[in-house]
Amino acid sequence: MLLYTYPENFRAYKALIAAQYSGAKVDIAPNFVFGETNRTESFLKKFPLGKVPALETDDGKYLAESNAIAYYVSNAQLRGASDFEKAEVLQWLSFADNEIGPAAAAWVYPALGYIQFNKLSHERAKQDIARSLERLQARLVNNTYLVGERITLADIVVFTSLLSLFQHVADPAYRKPFFAVNRWFNTILNQPQTKAVVKNFTFCEKETPFDPKKYAEFQAKFGGGAQQKEKKEKEKKEKQPQQPAAEKKKKEKEAEPAEEMDEAELALAAEPKSKDPFDSLPKGTFNMDDFKRVYSNEDEAKSIPYFFEKFDPENYSIWYGEYKYPEELTKVFMSCNLITGMFQRLDKMRKQAFASCCLFGEDNNSTISGVWVWRGQELAFGLSPDWQIDYESYDWKKLDPSSEETKKLVTQYFSWTGTDKGGRKFNQGKIFK
Amino acid sequence: MGVDKEITKIANYINFPIKGKLSFTEDNIIQMKEKDKFIIGFSTIVNFFHDLNEKEQTQQSIENYYLTKQFFDFANVFIRSTSKRDKYAACLELNEYLETRSYLIGQSLSLADLVVFYALNDIMVQLSPLEKENYLNLSRWYDYLQNQPPILQTGKVINFSTIHLLGWNTARA
Numbered sequence: 001m002l003l004y005t006y007p008e009n010f011r012a013y014k015a016l017i018a019a020q021y022s023g024a025k026v027d028i029a030p031n032f033v034f035g036e037t038n039r040t041e042s043f044l045k046k047f048p049l050g051k052v053p054a055l056e057t058d059d060g061k062y063l064a065e066s067n068a069i070a071y072y073v074s075n076a077q078l079r080g081a082s083d084f085e086k087a088e089v090l091q092w093l094s095f096a097d098n099e100i101g102p103a104a105a106a107w108v109y110p111a112l113g114y115i116q117f118n119k120l121s122h123e124r125a126k127q128d129i130a131r132s133l134e135r136l137q138a139r140l141v142n143n144t145y146l147v148g149e150r151i152t153l154a155d156i157v158v159f160t161s162l163l164s165l166f167q168h169v170a171d172p173a174y175r176k177p178f179f180a181v182n183r184w185f186n187t188i189l190n191q192p193q194t195k196a197v198v199k200n201f202t203f204c205e206k207e208t209p210f211d212p213k214k215y216a217e218f219q220a221k222f223g224g225g226a227q228q229k230e231k232k233e234k235e236k237k238e239k240q241p242q243q244p245a246a247e248k249k250k251k252e253k254e255a256e257p258a259e260e261m262d263e264a265e266l267a268l269a270a271e272p273k274s275k276d277p278f279d280s281l282p283k284g285t286f287n288m289d290d291f292k293r294v295y296s297n298e299d300e301a302k303s304i305p306y307f308f309e310k311f312d313p314e315n316y317s318i319w320y321g322e323y324k325y326p327e328e329l330t331k332v333f334m335s336c337n338l339i340t341g342m343f344q345r346l347d348k349m350r351k352q353a354f355a356s357c358c359l360f361g362e363d364n365n366s367t368i369s370g371v372w373v374w375r376g377q378e379l380a381f382g383l384s385p386d387w388q389i390d391y392e393s394y395d396w397k398k399l400d401p402s403s404e405e406t407k408k409l410v411t412q413y414f415s416w417t418g419t420d421k422g423g424r425k426f427n428q429g430k431i432f433k
Numbered sequence: 434m435g436v437d438k439e440i441t442k443i444a445n446y447i448n449f450p451i452k453g454k455l456s457f458t459e460d461n462i463i464q465m466k467e468k469d470k471f472i473i474g475f476s477t478i479v480n481f482f483h484d485l486n487e488k489e490q491t492q493q494s495i496e497n498y499y500l501t502k503q504f505f506d507f508a509n510v511f512i513r514s515t516s517k518r519d520k521y522a523a524c525l526e527l528n529e530y531l532e533t534r535s536y537l538i539g540q541s542l543s544l545a546d547l548v549v550f551y552a553l554n555d556i557m558v559q560l561s562p563l564e565k566e567n568y569l570n571l572s573r574w575y576d577y578l579q580n581q582p583p584i585l586q587t588g589k590v591i592n593f594s595t596i597h598l599l600g601w602n603t604a605r606a
């Protein structure tokens with residue numbers, strides 16, 4: 001079976017997890033490009049709404065709607081043991097779609113910058129979700145799972161509908177009263193069948209606040225204007241040789257008032273491919289990759305002058321970041337893990353950033369600091385919600401690229417020499433590139 | 434329900450042929466004859482099953498492997514204690530432990546669940562509805578296990594339905 005979807009689509013998760021339980025062989029359609037593949041004629045012939053997830057069976061049957069797809073690939077256990085249990089499963093699928101879904105979107109989407117923040121709908125969404133969680137709690141206080149005494153599709157679907165809430169906006173204090181829901185959520189999350197599908201989940205520590213900048217960037221990229229225009233142009237091109245009747249219909253459709261951000265556009269933004277947060281900033285003349293190549297291959301005597309020669313202060317900036325809590329640093333290897341862990345979490349930032357982070361001192365007496373370079377004039381961590389885990393543990397200072405002091409500092413950090421402010425000797429360095 | 438019965442049920446659960454192998458020593462300690470040797474004592478026998486099961490089925494992490502053993506001792510020493518205080522302390526502790534967990538170890542059934550479940554039976558049948566409410570999480574876990582036919586086997590189902598209304602009031606955001 002072939003499942004059409006973009007990556008990390010929570011609706012596709014339902015079917016993918018269910019398939020892990022049933023052993024149904026579900027492959028993700030290769031080369032699927034959201035917004036393109038699902039608008040082609042051949043796709044629309046199979047799936048007239050052009051929405052994903054969408055399933056094509058081995059014998060050429062077509063199924064849309066994520067719940068139906070998940071049900072189809074399930075096994076008997078997941079569907080429920082009796083007629084009544086089957087109906088209960090259905091009850092929870094509707095609950096997820098109707099009670100959780102809309103409120104979750106209203107709460108999560110502004111946080112991700114997809115839609116404008118509105119205090120009233122924010123508050124209402126939080127209350128609605130609390131009511132839904134209470135409803136779940138009522139069941140889960142006395143029962144391990146939602147239906148019967150086994151994992152069913154109900155658990156899988158409700159779980160996936162909570163994922164983005166628990167990852168981005170529902171902080172520990174908000175989740176705390178729902179201890180039974182938390183217990184259950186953890187159990188589903190940690191089933192091997194779930195883990196095979198849901199790879200990058202982390203619990204929300206702090207509600208991601210609405211960031212007008214993020215929203216503006218999203219609008220610029222995908223909002224009304226840009227996206228709509230692109231869509232039209234494409235459709236025009238595709239449609240030209242067609243009969244006038246079809247053409248006219250299409251036109252009428254397009255004439256409808258620009259709808260609010262639809263799910264397609266939201267998902268587009270979630271697509272990793274089109275989502276280098278640095279894309280919104282001007283490229284300038286400094287080529288990060290070239291510099292990294294020189295830095296890796298040449299001696300610092302060459303690479304550092306090269307850096308200053310090529311550096312483009314208009315469009316790039318240099319920063320000094322110092323770890324705020326050196327008193328917590330005990331073992332050197334643990335401090336190194338702190339740095340490499342941060343680098344890993346900032347993985348997507350590598351494309352347009354470079355850093356040398358150094359550890360000075362020894363066990364129980366050390367500091368961490370580094371020199372960073374990235375595209376743009378602001379702290380780059382604001383560009384992506386994925387980048388906000390570590391940076392608040394550091395004090396950040398923007399350096400003046402033309403000053404002698406900066407030159408010295410850059411030289412020191414890029415060549416791993418010298419001491420920290422307290423005279424501690426250089427111990428180890430890590431390069432983010 | 435008697436240690437011999439508990440051991441028989443655990444053996445059944447892991448498909449270990451137990452028939453005719455159990456007896457008691459002169460000091461009234463349970464023993465199991467296995468290949469001309471006697472395995473003596475509840476914990477030793479259960480640990481024998483644990484290792485067998487581990488080899489053939491589960492493959493837990495090392496931590497969970499030892500945690501499971503700890504639960505065997507916990508069942509033997511506290512739940513089966515002759516002191517009523519110990520028993521109730523054990524229930525309280527389990528109840529707290531199970532607030533954040535669906536199973537005793539990891540995120541699936543293990544022999545730890547089974548051993549503690551059977552050992553608890555005598556206490557659970559005697560709990561009043563009010564007491565069951567006090568052990569809310571323990572009751573949820575126990576009810577879940579007794580609803581698995583391979584675990585319950587010939588046992589009797591204990592009624593927990595009186596507390597099923599309580600859930601509506603437990604979370605106030």
Ligand SMILES: N[C@@H](CCC(=O)N[C@@H](CS)C(=O)NCC(=O)O)C(=O)O
Nearest residue numbers: 011050051052053065066263264267
């Ligand atoms: N109710 C559907 C919703 C599917 C849906 O809205 N999919 C969106 C992506 S999340 C889509 O494919 N939109 C494409 C479009 O509207 O053109 C389901 O659960 O499968």
